[in-house]
Amino acid sequence: xxxxxxxVEQITSMEEDxxxxxxxxxxxxxxxxYTSVKGCMVLKPAGYAIWELIQRQLDDRFKATGVxxxxxxxxxxESLLQKEKxxxxxxxxEVAWVTHxxxxxxxxxxxxxxxxxxxFCDFYANDIHSYRDxxxxxxxxxxxxxxxxxxxxxxxxREFLWQEGHTAHATAEEAxxxxxxxxNVYADFCEQVLAMPVVKGQKTEKEKFAGAKATYTIxxxxxxxxxxxxxxxxxFGDGFAKAFGVQYTSKDNKLEYVHQTSWGMxxxxxxxxxxxxxxxxxxxxxxxxxxxxxxxxxxxxxxEGVLDKAYELKDMLSNFRVKVxxxxxxxxxxxxxxxxxGIPLRVEIGPRDIEAGKCMVVRRDNGEKIEVAIDELQTKxxxxxxxxxxxxxxxxxxxxxxxxxxxxxxPEFKDTIENKPGFVKAMWCGETECEEAIKDxxxxxxxxxxxxxxxxxxxxxxxGKPAKKMVYFGRAY
Amino acid sequence: xxxxxxxVEQITSMEEDxxxxxxxxxxxxxxxxYTSVKGCMVLKPAGYAIWELIQRQLDDRFKATGVxxxxxxxxxxESLLQKEKxxxxxxxxEVAWVTHxxxxxxxxxxxxxxxxxxxFCDFYANDIHSYRDxxxxxxxxxxxxxxxxxxxxxxxxREFLWQEGHTAHATAEEAxxxxxxxxNVYADFCEQVLAMPVVKGQKTEKEKFAGAKATYTIxxxxxxxxxxxxxxxxxFGDGFAKAFGVQYTSKDNKLEYVHQTSWGMxxxxxxxxxxxxxxxxxxxxxxxxxxxxxxxxxxxxxxEGVLDKAYELKDMLSNFRVKVxxxxxxxxxxxxxxxxxGIPLRVEIGPRDIEAGKCMVVRRDNGEKIEVAIDELQTKxxxxxxxxxxxxxxxxxxxxxxxxxxxxxxPEFKDTIENKPGFVKAMWCGETECEEAIKDxxxxxxxxxxxxxxxxxxxxxxxGKPAKKMVYFGRAY
Numbered sequence: 001x002x003x004x005x006x007x008v009e010q011i012t013s014m015e016e017d018x019x020x021x022x023x024x025x026x027x028x029x030x031x032x033x034y035t036s037v038k039g040c041m042v043l044k045p046a047g048y049a050i051w052e053l054i055q056r057q058l059d060d061r062f063k064a065t066g067v068x069x070x071x072x073x074x075x076x077x078e079s080l081l082q083k084e085k086x087x088x089x090x091x092x093x094e095v096a097w098v099t100h101x102x103x104x105x106x107x108x109x110x111x112x113x114x115x116x117x118x119x120f121c122d123f124y125a126n127d128i129h130s131y132r133d134x135x136x137x138x139x140x141x142x143x144x145x146x147x148x149x150x151x152x153x154x155x156x157x158r159e160f161l162w163q164e165g166h167t168a169h170a171t172a173e174e175a176x177x178x179x180x181x182x183x184n185v186y187a188d189f190c191e192q193v194l195a196m197p198v199v200k201g202q203k204t205e206k207e208k209f210a211g212a213k214a215t216y217t218i219x220x221x222x223x224x225x226x227x228x229x230x231x232x233x234x235x236f237g238d239g240f241a242k243a244f245g246v247q248y249t250s251k252d253n254k255l256e257y258v259h260q261t262s263w264g265m266x267x268x269x270x271x272x273x274x275x276x277x278x279x280x281x282x283x284x285x286x287x288x289x290x291x292x293x294x295x296x297x298x299x300x301x302x303x304e305g306v307l308d309k310a311y312e313l314k315d316m317l318s319n320f321r322v323k324v325x326x327x328x329x330x331x332x333x334x335x336x337x338x339x340x341x342g343i344p345l346r347v348e349i350g351p352r353d354i355e356a357g358k359c360m361v362v363r364r365d366n367g368e369k370i371e372v373a374i375d376e377l378q379t380k381x382x383x384x385x386x387x388x389x390x391x392x393x394x395x396x397x398x399x400x401x402x403x404x405x406x407x408x409x410x411p412e413f414k415d416t417i418e419n420k421p422g423f424v425k426a427m428w429c430g431e432t433e434c435e436e437a438i439k440d441x442x443x444x445x446x447x448x449x450x451x452x453x454x455x456x457x458x459x460x461x462x463x464g465k466p467a468k469k470m471v472y473f474g475r476a477y
Numbered sequence: 478x479x480x481x482x483x484x485v486e487q488i489t490s491m492e493e494d495x496x497x498x499x500x501x502x503x504x505x506x507x508x509x510x511y512t513s514v515k516g517c518m519v520l521k522p523a524g525y526a527i528w529e530l531i532q533r534q535l536d537d538r539f540k541a542t543g544v545x546x547x548x549x550x551x552x553x554x555e556s557l558l559q560k561e562k563x564x565x566x567x568x569x570x571e572v573a574w575v576t577h578x579x580x581x582x583x584x585x586x587x588x589x590x591x592x593x594x595x596x597f598c599d600f601y602a603n604d605i606h607s608y609r610d611x612x613x614x615x616x617x618x619x620x621x622x623x624x625x626x627x628x629x630x631x632x633x634x635r636e637f638l639w640q641e642g643h644t645a646h647a648t649a650e651e652a653x654x655x656x657x658x659x660x661n662v663y664a665d666f667c668e669q670v671l672a673m674p675v676v677k678g679q680k681t682e683k684e685k686f687a688g689a690k691a692t693y694t695i696x697x698x699x700x701x702x703x704x705x706x707x708x709x710x711x712x713f714g715d716g717f718a719k720a721f722g723v724q725y726t727s728k729d730n731k732l733e734y735v736h737q738t739s740w741g742m743x744x745x746x747x748x749x750x751x752x753x754x755x756x757x758x759x760x761x762x763x764x765x766x767x768x769x770x771x772x773x774x775x776x777x778x779x780x781e782g783v784l785d786k787a788y789e790l791k792d793m794l795s796n797f798r799v800k801v802x803x804x805x806x807x808x809x810x811x812x813x814x815x816x817x818x819g820i821p822l823r824v825e826i827g828p829r830d831i832e833a834g835k836c837m838v839v840r841r842d843n844g845e846k847i848e849v850a851i852d853e854l855q856t857k858x859x860x861x862x863x864x865x866x867x868x869x870x871x872x873x874x875x876x877x878x879x880x881x882x883x884x885x886x887x888p889e890f891k892d893t894i895e896n897k898p899g900f901v902k903a904m905w906c907g908e909t910e911c912e913e914a915i916k917d918x919x920x921x922x923x924x925x926x927x928x929x930x931x932x933x934x935x936x937x938x939x940x941g942k943p944a945k946k947m948v949y950f951g952r953a954y
């Protein structure tokens with residue numbers, strides 16, 4: 001038993017040190033490896049397979065709304081990056097610069113894309129001529145680079161994988177509609193695929209994307225009570241179109257600027273899944289993004305017929321993502337490993353089970369053990385995976401609700417932020433200065449102005465001036 | 478009619494200028510756009526969708542052989558690139574260098590990966606400890622950068638998309654087996670998905686990959702008689718393992734070096750598809766990678782019931798990739814457009830067809846028109862798509878066979894290379910010096926030493942020394 005427990009013992013407990021627990025899980029669950037390139041990681045098979053499942057399901061949802069995929073260059077000439085003033089100020093300090101191609105110095109240096117608004121605008125300026133060419137609803141899956149000083153696996157790395165949608169529309173209304181539509185796609189995806197509840201809302205002027213007119217966000221609450229921005233959708237109005245000359249001829253034969261949006265989600269979502277659902281035994285994967293949904297563990301596998309039966313069960317479960325652990329490790333070790341890797345269901349099958357025509361099914365999310373007749377296994381596994389998804393969602397939602405508190409007065413606000421984890425809902429005057437003062441005094445930033453507004457009081461929690469918006473405040477990753 | 482023909486008139490004919498024909502098709506079929514970044518292109522929806530279909534079907538074939546996907550950083554520190562002598566000599570002259578991160582100069586410059594052998598070795602050196610960790614059969618889908626001077630869409634660009642498999646094995650035999658296995662996967666994929674016959678063989682010492690012990694290749698013949706290297710698979714032996722210290726403890730508790738392979742295919746395949754199958758009306762897509770397999774064109778679509786019927790047919794064909802062209806363009810324009818974009822089947826449906834319960838199906842590959850009863854349409858379309866695939870394959874194979882010639886004597890060889898398109902099969906002494914002389918004198922390079930060897934004569938076609946191998950020679954892209 002001592003040996004079987006080794007895997008688990010190497011994880012720090014969440015309560016002791018959440019950051020260390022996170023790092024332990026990421027490595028022990030075999031999701032990533034560190035590399036010789038500072039701030040960049042290897043996504044190992046177990047980690048990349050989660051991304052593939054996210055990508056496939058998100059891409060299907062995109063395509064159902066008319067999105068088409070494209071691929072643009074990874075380099076941006078410096079002069080192109082500089083065309084939109086706010087945008088270049090936001091990104092220039094954190095890009096990687098290519099200065100030499102082969103043995104020669106480049107005439108103009110280029111950055112590796114931190115995001116591709118400028119490239120899409122340059123492309124659209126050539127590609128869009130008439131109202132017949134609109135809307136353009138394009139997306140790309142790629143990697144981007146931001147030269148961060150502090151990095152953490154999945155949450156903040158110098159290179160990360162993402163999708164970036166970039167659209168162009170004839171009217172401001174249509175652009176606004178698409179911006180909100182994609183935020184809703186993101187929120188539904190988080191809830192229905194990642195079992196992760198999110199708050200939908202708008203970023204403040206201070207927190208919005210460089211060059212955007214409005215940024216919408218989904219914010220999720222991690223197990224430690226910190227917030228994680230999990231996806232954003234931006235409405236650019238015609239600002240970029242004017243900077244890049246993206247124009248079309250309208251039905252009335254007038255030259256008009258297009259209205260644009262962009263929206264993105266990243267491998268950061270894997271960090272969110274870990275920190276929302278994980279526990280002190282390791283990762284807990286939502287069934288719909290679990291690369292292996294069911295691990296079959298044979299008990300006394302050297303006894304005749306046990307391994308054969310295990311493979312038979314595997315065939316029965318072939319419409320799920322299923323594996324048999326037929327390695328020569330002990331069952332106890334296999335159990336720990338399945339738990340560490342967050343596999344939603346374990347099926348134990350041994351000689352006595354075979355005799356009785358049943359097996360033991362164990363849930364990763366709550367440890368429940370369920371005796372199941374073998375001829376009902378297929379139906380039961382399907383039901384259980386759905387039940388686990390729903391239970392994980394509800395547990396995460398309950399955690400968020402317990403950790404979302406209201407503050408009316410400033411002392412209340414300060415006390416809550418200091419002593420309680422989670423979101424604080426409070427009224428705000430709408431002034432950036434006041435927002436900055438709140439952050440300086442407490443470390444809490446404005447996460448979003450939720451779409452679902454409430455009136456908690458008439459005045460700003462900090463300055464006492466008339467309140468304009470209810471805001472979710474929190475400490476964030 | 479004049480207007481309807483415009484699209485087609487803008488293509489140069491193949492016979493007149495093949496290179497210009499190629500460029501015209503690439504642009505008029507809406508596959509790519511040029512960008513402000515010299516040597517890099519935009520893959521537009523019609524082009525990227527072909528890549529997505531290639532990727533999905535190739536990835537399925539990989540996974541069926543036990544391949545797992547991962548993702549490694551896009552940057553390689555200079556010191557890492559330099560660890561394997563032959564490899565750095567092969568790639569250093571054509572990489573893009575990142576020298577600054579944000580506002581600071583980097584302590585060590587990094588190149589954007591031209592290929593990732595060095596990164597995989599660095600990773601495996603940490604990741605592999607025991608024989609239990611082997612084999613490692615990993616692959617990644619990503620983009621790579623090679624700072625080429627002359628570029629052409631799909632065939633040679635500074636950035637391109639590809640997959641790169643990198644494996645590590647306990648024995649030399651196992652590595653050799655994997656190298657050949659992946660070449661066979663590539664060849665089958667080309668034949669069964671792209672309808673493109675290929676010659677399988679080994680590269681000569683001169684033409685092999687920088688750092689490899691042996692490089693295997695598949696070579697395809699384009700319509701103009703030039704060869705295109707379409708996929709390669711390399712056996713590294715333990716050369717990289719020794720340079721990077723990738724070792725494992727064997728069952729007998731000895732420290733051994735691993736044996737490695739790598740193999741890749743790129744967006745170049747799209748160029749191959751264009752140049753193998755295209756004609757003077759534009760692109761001709763093999764059905765299994767056609768983003769739209771069937772285009773339904775309503776005739777007299779303003780007449781009551783026509784558009785409804787067109788959508789009804791679309792629903793009937795929902796297990797294919799099908800679209801209705803309900804734009805306000807004329808049928809003639811729509812026909813030209815469908816031809817230009819290479820859509821395998823067109824279904825024409827008008828008032829008289831509806832009355833008669835039938836429709837007209839037109840094949841893109843040979844122009845054949847087939848009257849089909851509407852209630853047989855679904856079955857017929859499935860059959861036709863398979864027939865088209867087979868006919869396209871056979872046509873390409875016949876073209877290659879007609880354009881593969883034997884040369885026994887040097888005058889024969891020179892005459893054939895100068896005056897006939899295609900491959901020349903000839904005997905070779907195995908000396909690099911002789912190979913270089915042949916290239917200097919004729920422009921023909923050794924494409925491969927085919928696995929299917931024949932003895933055409935006993936002596937080298939060029940120097941008259943004893944022959945060691947039969948070689949496919951040709952001019953290449």
